[in-house]
Amino acid sequence: MAKTRASHKMNNKWFYPFLALLFGLLTAQAISTVQVYLSNGELYRTLVIVKEAGYLPIPNERTMPHLQQFGPALFGGLFFTLTVGAGLSLITLSAAWSWDRVFGRKRIVIIPYSLLWLGFLVAVNYRSFSPMVTLYFVLIPLVVFGAASKWLPPRKEMEPWFIRSIHTTPLLLLAVLWTLQSDSQLYINLRDTLLLSNPVGIKVNDFYYDYTLYPAEVFKTLNQKMIKTSAFKRLQDEKFAMILENQLNRQGFLKVGRDKVVDLMIMEQGDALIFMNRGKTIIRTTQADFLSDSGAILEDFSKKSDRYAFFRQQITPWSLRIGFPTTLYVFLYTLLRLILGLFSSSRTSSIGASSLCFVAGTGLLLIFSLGGVQTLQEADLKEAMQSERLGDRVAALKTIEQKKLEIHEFQVYRELLKSPHIVERYWLARALSFGKRPDTYMDLITLLDDPHPNVRNMAFYALGQRGETRSIDDILTRIKTSTDWYTQWYAYHALRSLGWKQNRSM
Incomplete structure (x- = not known):
């Protein structure tokens, strides 16, 4: 013992x-x-x-x-x-x-x-x-x-x-x-x-x-959250209330009933607007100041209400x-x-x-460190895209994205849409971010239904980068049926990048 x-x-x-x-x-x-x-x-x-x-x-x-x-x-x-x-x-x-x-x-x-x-x-x-x-x-x-x-x-x-x-x-x-x-x-x-x-x-x-x-x-700031709620109390000017609701919507604050617990409660007190969070006054401003720079005021509100x-x-x-x-x-x-x-x-x-x-x-x-791919010269891209080595093709795709090149110039890229390698389809989706031709747009729509979420996410990201508003309906259709939160996160950010905003009865 x-x-x-x-x-x-x-x-x-x-x-x-x-x-x-x-x-x-x-x-x-x-x-x-x-x-x-x-x-x-x-x-x-x-x-x-x-x-x-x-x-x-x-x-x-x-x-x-x-x-x-x-x-x-x-x-x-x-x-x-x-x-x-x-x-x-x-x-x-x-x-x-x-x-x-x-x-x-x-x-x-x-x-x-x-x-x-x-x-x-x-x-x-x-x-x-x-x-x-x-x-x-x-x-x-x-x-x-x-x-x-x-x-x-x-x-x-x-x-x-x-x-x-x-x-x-x-x-x-x-x-x-x-x-x-x-x-x-x-x-x-x-x-x-x-x-x-x-x-x-x-x-x-x-x-x-x-x-x-x-x-x-758990610890996101309000500005980092996708969905934020707001409500108004005692706002006398209905026209201003409508303008305020629209401005908040653009910043991601959705107006709901004032009897609810919300992220941002706005009250009118004399000439001042009181911005409250969790029952606590965060900042005081005026109608004129808010309308002149609503983004800065909401940024300040988010910063001062950040508990973490x-x-x-x-x-x-x-x-x-x-x-x-x-x-x-x-x-x-x-x-x-x-x-x-x-x-x-x-x-x-x-x-x-x-x-x-x-x-x-x-x-x-x-x-x-050594496995990372280096940026290629444009003259070498065609050969790299046709290479039998996965690393060469991925390096080419990364270079195309970094230099914002038109991927359509490398027709072999279409063969990569069915690549068995997730990492290759991932970088292909990102490389399609700066294409402007109709066929590259349709390739991205195809990648929205890729079997792997990393690829789907990058396809949504690329659509947001391209700025083509015609993709909004395709994104909305998939965001409503998706079961993957991260995919919805990317899709929602793509919608916001395209200028879309929430409306009631979505």
């Missing part, structure tokens, strides 16, 4: 970070599931109001029932778990380690830690108290700090510094390398190279697009760039360490696990 306990303590030297982070992620998942479920319910009630007012709800009536189901909340919550949950867990684990190893668990050190913790709580609730966001910053640190403090091995079991550096050096090097290469093109290459090239990757890609809009809806600015703009991006990759590294290291430990000593398996993690990280970086 004593030997078993000793072995357990020794294992904690490398196993405790995994356990502490796992408990933090489980706590985050519980919070995020509830948060997304509540947000879904709020959105559903808004869409019911929009539908009853005679407008087209997005997501549409066929997709709305998913907002009341548990699955989208659970899977959508993974976004916050793997970003905010991972980030807060990592920060807390680092704090627990430094408290133990650097400060010898002196209780006085808890005071500055607590002040920093309190500062985060104030920042995320600066404009308005957010119970669910507060829970992230309260429960996750408590759970992770408690778990790490309990499972940290005694200091006497610590290995020499040059052995300990084997665990941290590969992680730090990977962080530097990935940061230097981190841009939007890298993530596009990741999707094109790793996800859309094989059945498993396609399922991961589809999972992302099936569930990512549910958590995104710090959470969305600071915490989530940092967690996505640092927290998630580091947590993934720790989990992979733990798995490899367990496997190698079956065949080698503790020190050898630790070195091996760290080395394999570093090789995997640098290998993926090389694949994504």
Whole structure:
């Protein structure tokens, strides 16, 4: 029995970070599931109001029932778990380690830690108290700090510094390398190279697009939301009320009954217009000022009613760039360490696990960096479009889009409409964005019914870019029958790009 306990303590030297982070992620998942479920319910009630007012709800009536189901909340919550949950867990684990190893668990050190913790709580609730966001910053640190403090091995079991550096050096090097290469093109290459090239990757890609809009809806600003509601109270000038309704409609605010809970309530008070959100006065303006620059005033209204600015703009991006990759590294290291430990000593398996993690990280970086396609010269496009290599054809399509060329000049493009490769049809749809000929327009209409949503989405995007209003009826037909929220999102934005606006009894 004593030997078993000793072995357990020794294992904690490398196993405790995994356990502490796992408990933090489980706590985050519980919070995020509830948060997304509540947000879904709020959105559903808004869409019911929009539908009853005679407008087209997005997501549409066929997709709305998913907002009341548990699955989208659970899977959508993974976004916050793997970003905010991972980030807060990592920060807390680092704090627990430094408290133990650097400060010898002196209780006085808890005071500055607590002040920093309190500062985060104030920042995320600066404009308005957010119970669910507060829970992230309260429960996750408590759970992770408690778990790490309990499972940290005694200091006497610590290995020499040059052995300990084997665990941290590969992680730090990977962080530097990935940061230097981190841009939007890298993530596009990741999707094109790793996800859309094989059945498993396609399922991961589809999972992302099936569930990512549910958590995104949680902390969008009003300007970022597709559907927004408005109502008026005590407006005396009926002519101005009609002008106001029209101006708001152009900005995506749909007028509904004033007895409803709406995103924007406008009240008249003397010569002033009061813009309210959730019963709180956000800005005061006048009729003249609003009519002279309604866009700027609504932008200001959206900014000042944003309850999640710090959470969305600071915490989530940092967690996505640092927290998630580091947590993934720790989990992979733990798995490899367990496997190698079956065949080698503790020190050898630790070195091996760290080395394999570093090789995997640098290998993926090389694949994504070198696998990206370069912009071609126009003289080389014809040959590239006829190439037997998928990479050459995709590079040509990207170049055609980037340089806004008429794809009809390369007649071979029509053969790509039936390509078995999703990534090829995806970039074909984007390359059709700047075509002006009738046959390229009909090719885009054909791609609206592509079997894969990524391709359909880009076809809608391309129609919006072309600016041809004759496509409005085709887009409306599909937006009403679609069962894919992301596809509806792209279709709706295409409609707005074409100058279309909502009317009652859609």
